[in-house]
Every structure is written in C-alpha cells, then in structure tokens.
Amino acid sequence: MTRGSQRRHQIFVEFLLAKYSLLQLALLEPHYQADILKDAPPYGSLRCDRTWKNLLAEALRVMEPLREGSANHDAVFDTVSLHLAKWLAANRKPTHQEKRSLARNxxxxxxxxxxxxYLSSAASFxxxxxxxxxxxxxxxxxxxxxxxxxxxxxxxxxxxxxxxxxxxxxxxxxxxxxxxxxxxxxxxxxxxxxxxxxxxxxxxxxxxxxxxxxxxxxxxxxxxxxxxxxxxxxxxxxxxxxxxxxxxxxxxxxxxxxxxxxxxxxxxxxxxxxxxxxxxxxxxxxxxxxxxxxxxxxxxxxxxxxxxxxxxxxxxxxxxxxxxxxxxxxxxxxxxxxxxxxxxxxxxxxxxxxxxxxxxxxxxxxxxxxxxxxxxxxxxxxxxxxxxxxxxxxxxxxxxxxxxxxxxxxxxxxxxxxxxxxxxxxxxxxxxxxxxxxxxxxxx
CATH class of the missing domain: 3.60.130 (Double-stranded beta-helix)
Structure with missing residues (x-):
C-alpha cells in the first residue's frame, strides 16, 4: 500500500469512527444515510460510484481486520453489518410464495x-x-x-x-x-x-x-x-x-x-x-x-x-x-x-x-x-x-x-x-x- 493509499485508508477509518453515532441513528431513521454519504471521503469504489451500498461494502472491508484490536472498531463493524443486512433485505425481490402469502392475507x-x-335464487328476500x-x-x-x-x-x-x-x-x-x-x-x-x-x-x-x-x-x-x-x-x-x-x-x-x-x-x-x-x-x-x-x-x-x-x-x-x-x-x-x-x-x-x-x-x-x-x-x-x-x-x-x-x-x-x-x-x-x-x- 502506497503512502497515499495508507493516508486515504486512515481518513476513511477515522470518518467511520466519527460517524458511529450517526450510523446507529440511521438504523432507525434511514434519511440520515444521505448525510453520512454526503460527508464520506472518496475512498475505493466511492470514488467512482457514490452509493450507500458501496459505502457499506468499503466500510466492512476496512473495519473487518481492525475489529479485534479495538471495541470501537468492533462496534462500527457490527453497526455497518446491520445496515448491509437491511439493505440486502430491502433490495431482495420477494418470492412467488411470499407474494401469494401477502395477497392471501x-x-x-x-x-x-x-x-x-343470491336474492333472485332464494324463495324470499x-x-x-x-x-x-x-x-x-x-x-x-x-x-x-x-x-x-x-x-x-x-x-x-x-x-x-x-x-x-x-x-x-x-x-x-x-x-x-x-x-x-x-x-x-x-x-x-x-x-x-x-x-x-x-x-x-x-x-x-x-x-x-x-x-x-x-x-x-x-x-x-x-x-x-x-x-x-x-x-x-x-x-x-x-x-x-x-x-x-x-x-x-x-x-x-x-x-x-x-x-x-x-x-x-x-x-x-x-x-x-x-x-x-x-x-x-x-x-x-x-x-x-x-x-x-x-x-x-x-x-x-x-x-x-x-x-x-x-x-x-x-x-x-x-x-x-x-x-x-x-x-x-x-x-x-x-x-x-x-x-x-x-x-x-x-x-x-x-x-x-x-x-x-x-x-x-x-x-x-x-x-x-x-x-x-x-x-x-x-x-x-x-x-x-x-x-x-x-x-x-x-x-x-x-x-x-x-x-x-x-x-x-x-x-x-x-x-x-x-x-x-x-x-x-x-x-x-x-x-x-x-x-x-x-x-x-x-x-x-
């Protein structure tokens, strides 16, 4: 990793740690995702495609090796994992069985x-x-x-x-x-x-x-x-x-x-x-x-x-x-x-x-x-x-x-x-x- 790459990596890690509270809040209030994404440094795939999915993917990639060394890093990793699970669930297409269950209910x-x-076929109203x-x-x-x-x-x-x-x-x-x-x-x-x-x-x-x-x-x-x-x-x-x-x-x-x-x-x-x-x-x-x-x-x-x-x-x-x-x-x-x-x-x-x-x-x-x-x-x-x-x-x-x-x-x-x-x-x-x-x- 070059010195420039190391610096960008460190900036991104510091950004995630600084945004930990907002990341937690965004689990309940999804509109805060836009604020986090807006402030994110141009790191990895975010340099070409600034999306919430890419931010989560890059966050998991950089935090996973660091999670054992610090409780703060581990907490950020867990929070990002929850966000990714929610994103995947929201973007998964329901199965035919799930749609039929919803329609039936x-x-x-x-x-x-x-x-x-019914009225005409009966003997009386x-x-x-x-x-x-x-x-x-x-x-x-x-x-x-x-x-x-x-x-x-x-x-x-x-x-x-x-x-x-x-x-x-x-x-x-x-x-x-x-x-x-x-x-x-x-x-x-x-x-x-x-x-x-x-x-x-x-x-x-x-x-x-x-x-x-x-x-x-x-x-x-x-x-x-x-x-x-x-x-x-x-x-x-x-x-x-x-x-x-x-x-x-x-x-x-x-x-x-x-x-x-x-x-x-x-x-x-x-x-x-x-x-x-x-x-x-x-x-x-x-x-x-x-x-x-x-x-x-x-x-x-x-x-x-x-x-x-x-x-x-x-x-x-x-x-x-x-x-x-x-x-x-x-x-x-x-x-x-x-x-x-x-x-x-x-x-x-x-x-x-x-x-x-x-x-x-x-x-x-x-x-x-x-x-x-x-x-x-x-x-x-x-x-x-x-x-x-x-x-x-x-x-x-x-x-x-x-x-x-x-x-x-x-x-x-x-x-x-x-x-x-x-x-x-x-x-x-x-x-x-x-x-x-x-x-x-x-x-x-």
Whole structure:
C-alpha cells in the first residue's frame, strides 16, 4: 500500500469512527444515510460510484481486520453489518410464495360474488339475505331512498344535538330515522327493484376488516397512512375552504398505492358495483391509473417491512383518486359521471378528552338513504357520490381525525379526456408518485 493509499485508508477509518453515532441513528431513521454519504471521503469504489451500498461494502472491508484490536472498531463493524443486512433485505425481490402469502392475507384472492344472484335464487328476500350473511358475514338491508325529507346542500351534519349551533344544521340521529352502521357491522343496502323482473339496486356497501387481521395488517396500514400524510402535506389542497385536507392523486398526480384499494374492491365488493365501474371506464376507454414514471397497464406495488411487493398481473385502479386527512364536508352532491366512489379508511384517531360519545364524528352520511357509516380502520365503503351526502362534524378539536384514500370520477377529468379523444393523439401523463419518505425529509 502506497503512502497515499495508507493516508486515504486512515481518513476513511477515522470518518467511520466519527460517524458511529450517526450510523446507529440511521438504523432507525434511514434519511440520515444521505448525510453520512454526503460527508464520506472518496475512498475505493466511492470514488467512482457514490452509493450507500458501496459505502457499506468499503466500510466492512476496512473495519473487518481492525475489529479485534479495538471495541470501537468492533462496534462500527457490527453497526455497518446491520445496515448491509437491511439493505440486502430491502433490495431482495420477494418470492412467488411470499407474494401469494401477502395477497392471501390481504384477501386479494377472494372470489367476488353477485348480490342479485343470491336474492333472485332464494324463495324470499329474507332467505337470500341470510345466505349472504352466512357465507360472507355481510348483512343485506332493504332500504329505499327518500328524497321527500327536504334535505338541502350546504348544511352541517351532526350526530349529537348538543352541537346544533347554526341554523343550517341537520341532526343525523336514530331518533330522526337514521340507521347507524356500527363499526363492527358489514352491510349492503339495496332498494327494491322497479319491477319483479328487475334486479335490486345496490345503494351503499360498507365492509369491515378488508385488510384481514394478520401480521401484514398493521405495517400496511402504517405505510398507507404515511403515504396519505405525505400527500396531504406536500400537495395542493383542492378544498382549502373546508376543514382538513383533500388532495388529488391519479391521472394527473397519482401514485400506485391507490391500486391496492381497487384490487381490494374487486375482491370484496359485489360484482354489481365493480362491473358498473369497469363498464364506465371501458365505454370511455379511460386509461388505468398511471404516472410519469409508471405507465398505464396492469399491476400495482405496495411496501411491507421495507420490501416492495409488485403484483404485475393485477388490474390497476381507475385513473382518479383522492387522499383525505381530517377532512369534513357539509351536505353536497358531487355531480360525477360515475356515481360510485370507493373509500378505504387507513386511520381513525379519537382526540384526547373528546366530549363526543363513542363512534361519533367524522362519519359518512348518506342523506337520501338516511344512513350514517360509523368510521373504522380497515373499512371499505362504496357509496353514491351523486346522492346528497357529507361527513359529521361538531367543531374544531372535537371530531376524530380520519385518514383515507378514495377512488372517484370527476366531471372535470371526464370532460377533458372526452375532448382529448375527439381531438385524437396520445394522452400524456404528468406528475410523480408519492413517497412516504418525503414526509420525513421535509420535516413536516
């Protein structure tokens, strides 16, 4: 080893010893890796390719012969070894068996069902509904839409009458005829057919625990919540006059995490709902969810325990999505070209010392059906966004904080895409995927 090489070797060893505390911290806070790498001297392979993997490889190479001579050297070697093990685990492709295990535990391998097939083949509505309850654990409730109550847009919705502080407030209580879907209750609401030969109309679907309880559930919900938090912190709020934040993801901004919701929907929701959505997309020849970096097509990816699981053959989501954080809206109609909106709840945090009764606040209300869906983590809801609806809100610092992601269709994108089709030519997707690490590095 030349004198120059010896000097570079010594500088690199001293650098690693000086960065020992930061190396330990980076095991828990990976964004510190960038700080370490930035300050690293140009040693070995780092002179040509300044990557985290090369830094770890060079660190192991120089520290291994020194570890027996000093406790400090040994501690650095052990810490670097842990970093390399994490890097290798994160960059290893999951096996087919691992991906299938994850898909099975998420319920993505379930066979979808048709509600009207069960109801029409039974001797009575009650018998058909009981079969669905027995087989899928989902109640089927016959409930007609009622537009004679005179409900209007722009009204605040509350469950607790003690919070009626404005003239424009609707109390959505059981005493006023509202059905409250309990947090542990899965329900499909249907309205009667127009004639005996017609099918029942599905109006609202509420399914609990769609991320079935397993070792995958908590880390996946944590990852999804981080994605939503990052999106709502770093993107433009499209409803700035309303409490909370709503940001768009999808055709013009959107990441791949929304495709998880779509594939859950296809596995869990009645086929009547998903078929109506796919028929709408096929008629317009809508593109699937895409970004500048991820082309339209099939497949989606999710992150579990620092490992990316890619399901390349799974169908992607419809092109538009919304991420919500602590968001509330008064009674309104969306005026969407497709009536169905799908929503997955990733987080519900009850505020400390909240005066509200249990399960009140931040809940979806369908005023036409007079139904309140009490929120719960892991719930999948399909609702008619063109019916009068909103969320219950009782005042700042009172309602629970909920976070979720939705798939919907807006007239703005519908009209724009229709016009592009008429003009001809390719459709260009712009925007970048949401990275949960943005939330850490921006300090928000």
């Amino acid at each position: 998420l319920g993505l391998l379930r066979e979808p069902y048709t509600v009207n097939k 009650e018998e058909g509904a009981q079969k669905i309850l027995d087989e899928f654990g989902v109640k089927v409730i016959l409930r007609e839409k009622d537009n004679t109550q005179g409900y209007k847009r722009g009204y605040t919705l509350v469950e607790d009458p003690a919070y009626v502080t404005k003239d424009k407030t609707y109390v959505c209580s059981e005493e006023n005829g509202f059905y409250h879907v309990a947090p542990d209750e899965s329900v499909i609401f249907v309205s009667p057919p127009a004639s005996p030969s017609q099918p029942y109309n599905i109006e609202l679907v509420v399914l609990r625990d769609v991320l079935e309880e397993s070792e995958f559930t908590e880390p996946l919900l944590g990852w999804l919540t981080a994605v939503i938090c990052t999106a709502t912190c770093n993107r433009r709020n499209v409803r700035p006059t309303h409490p909370g934040a709503m940001v768009q993801v999808g055709i013009n901004m959107g990441p791949r995490h929304a495709r998880l919701l779509w594939n859950l929907a296809r596995a869990y929701l009645p086929q009547e709902v998903t078929t109506e959505i796919t028929d709408f997309l096929d008629r317009l020849d809508y593109p699937s969810l895409a970004t500048r970096n991820v082309a339209t097509g099939s497949g989606f990816s999710i992150n579990y325990k620092d490992q990316v699981y890619t399901f390349s053959s799974a169908g992607r989501a419809p092109p538009e999505g919304v991420a919500n954080w602590a968001f509330h809206m008064t009674s309104h109609r969306d005026g969407s070209p497709l009536r169905w909106s799908l929503a997955l709840t990733a987080m519900r945090e009850v505020l400390l010392n909240s005066p509200l009764p249990a399960n009140y606040g931040s809940n979806l209300v369908d005023l036409s059906l007079r139904v309140i869906v009490q929120s719960r983590v892991g719930s999948l809801t399909a609702f008619d966004s063109n019916s009068l609806h909103g969320t219950t809100q009782h005042g700042p610092g009172i309602d629970p904080i909920c976070a979720g992601i939705s798939l919907t269709s807006t007239s703005r994108v519908y009209k724009a895409y229709s016009e592009m089709q008429e003009r001809g030519g390719p459709v260009v997707f712009v925007g970048a995927a949401v990275d949960p690490r943005m939330h850490e590095t921006t300090g928000n």
